[in-house]
Amino acid sequence: MSDLLKTTNLNLSFGSIVVADNIDFSLKEGERLAVIGQNGAGKTTFINICTGLIRPDSGNIYFADEDITKKSARAIVKMGMVRSFQLPQVYSEHTVRECIELSLAARDNKTSLFKSLSSCVDQKEVYEVLTSIQLLDRSDVLAGSLPEGHKKLLDIAMALVLRPRLLIMDEPTSGVSSQEKHEIMRILMGVLDKYKVTSIFVEHDIDIVSQYATRVAAWISGAIAADGAPDMVLNDPVIQEQVLGQSFSRTEPNMNTVKLVKGVS
């Protein structure tokens, strides 16, 4: 199968700080990739570059074999790559239901000036989405008044109803209590499975990474330091020392199975 998302020689620096250092990356359809790395390692920047928010200094990005390097964020969304944000981006003065309905209207190009929003979209689908993110009973409250965990789910749902091929989530569980984290991931993964969406998520919680990811990529100083199966990457000594911190050493390092990417000794 060809790659769904691919970047070649991606470079970007902000002044003297290198945030993307020659990134060669590819993702296949059906994968569920966790991106790990310390703050400032360039994870969010990588997502921002891929989704058209920031332009790289050099290099190319391909989505479904099409060059999207110079495409606008909006065009990329229309092609099927959508994202959620570290700080949930919802319409704080719209109700939860309206937030979902607006995404559906955007997906189906419903831009009527006269027909009401709720009659423009399929109410059955709205009901299904609200049920699957378990916000049905809060559908008429303003999105801005939701607790953080619910906002995150809503943010992701607003992206997911666009029926993307690839969903990129920037820290879906940050700012959420540790009990809630698993709950959110469980709901999320159920929905992702249901719609067969390939996904990338940035995550700091190693339990969640090892439980839900099919592949892990570790970022160090703007470069991918390790990329492979969760067990391999999480047990890599370099990753344990530089990304996870010493306390995470659980098993003996297994150097042979880890695919080390250039740039890290």
Place this chain on the structure above:
Amino acid sequence: MKGIIATIILLTGSVVTAFLLPHLKTPIILALSYGLAALGISVLMRAGQVSFGHAMYVCLAAYSVAFIAKAYPGIDGLVLIVCGVAISTIAGAIIGIFVSKYREIFFGMLNLAISMVLFAVIGKYYNITGGSDGMMISRPSFIGFELERDGFETLLLITTTVSILLVTYFIERFFNSPAGKFLCAIKTNETRLEYIGVSARFVFWKGYVISSSLCGLAGAIFALVQGLVTPEMGYWLKSGELVFISLLGGVAHSFGAIIGAMAFEFLKMYAAILMTDYWHMILGSTLILIIYFAPGGISGWLKNKKYI
């Protein structure tokens, strides 16, 4: 629905007052047309944007009416209104392409700048526009009727009332539609809008065009009622007054702009009678009180109390 009923009550009250107290007829028509223009401002305010130059569309429509009436004597008043609205809508569509890119203070100031260019141009080209003296409009026929001043005003009052009803209905429908709700989302989260594949700029442009045509409608009616258009109609102080009315009336419902305009006009009128030298102070204090006690304006307050 309650808001529409409130609007009907307000309009009926205005019409009845105009018949009982004929000397108030002209002020009432002027206030109502101001309400239409303020409604245009409110449309943009729902997107979180304030324009300090929208009097230019009022002025543009008014001058269009004056020019067309001069060029085609005998043309019907209703046709003049339609032409005025059409011209300000086209102008809004063109200027909108440019200003829809900007937000907040940049948007406000850019509109102000463009409106002042128009103001200056009208003031300078004395031979064509009559300069600061303005242009007279001789009273046209209206819907085929050749009328005296009083009958003409009555017809204008009815026309204005009916247009407000229609406009209120359509604007409320608009704010319930996908396009209207996208427009409101510009206020809270433009980034998200782009990331669901919607062009925030195009959404905002549509809102801008609607607002310019509402101001145009106001300007055309204004011109016919006064029978005189002056560059002052497009001066930035007038744009400021429209913003004042929007704040006073609130943007929770279209009703707000209309009641805001009535409140403003009559406050101004009676303040000028009671305290000739200090009437600005009364307006200023009112605005302070409104912002402090009812930040959502009159309509916001009514909505909170579930009256509309």
